[in-house]
Amino acid sequence: MAEKELLLEVVTPDRLVLSTGADVVVCPGVEGQFGVLPGHIPFLSALDIGEMYYRKGGQIEYLAVSGGFAEVTGEKVTIVAESAEKGREIDLERARRAQERAEKRLAAAKTENIDWARAEAAMRRSLVRAKVAGR
Ligand code: ATP
Numbered sequence: 001m002a003e004k005e006l007l008l009e010v011v012t013p014d015r016l017v018l019s020t021g022a023d024v025v026v027c028p029g030v031e032g033q034f035g036v037l038p039g040h041i042p043f044l045s046a047l048d049i050g051e052m053y054y055r056k057g058g059q060i061e062y063l064a065v066s067g068g069f070a071e072v073t074g075e076k077v078t079i080v081a082e083s084a085e086k087g088r089e090i091d092l093e094r095a096r097r098a099q100e101r102a103e104k105r106l107a108a109a110k111t112e113n114i115d116w117a118r119a120e121a122a123m124r125r126s127l128v129r130a131k132v133a134g135r
Pocket of ligand 1: 014066083084085089090091092094095098122125126129
């Protein structure tokens with residue numbers, strides 16, 4: 001690994017999604033997006049549903065992540081997410097179907113009791129996946 005590079009690892013309960021060197025990592029923290037460069041002070045942040053990306057050389061790669069947390073040290077960023085997909089792994093049609101289901105559920109809230117937070121989270125996951133799939 002080149003000097004002054006971060007090691008980025010993204011894991012979910014199912015799999016190791018990514019293990020790579022990176023020059024910079026940008027994550028969707030619950031308190032807003034944050035960026036990490038090599039040598040960053042150590043910290044821990046909960047993650048929102050959102051897009052994350054990292055740059056390596058001149059290349060930027062995007063992932064969709066939902067929930068979990070990021071552990072940052074000066075040399076390493078570890079993302080432990082509920083789910084995470086690289087752009088090319090995302091099934092766009094599946095994300096669109098999930099979005100339609102969530103839209104219907106949220107629309108039904110006018111007349112019936114629904115689990116709003118759950119439907120809203122499903123909607124946000126589907127929107128982020130659709131966005132990242134196009135990257
Ligand atoms: P769906 O209703 O389509 O399952 P979901 O938001 O409920 O969507 P999750 O519970 O967040 O799905 O994820 C379940 C698993 O399926 C995870 O491993 C996640 O990475 C994967 N996954 C979900 N949606 C997609 C997608 N559009 N393309 C690829 N993998 C997906």
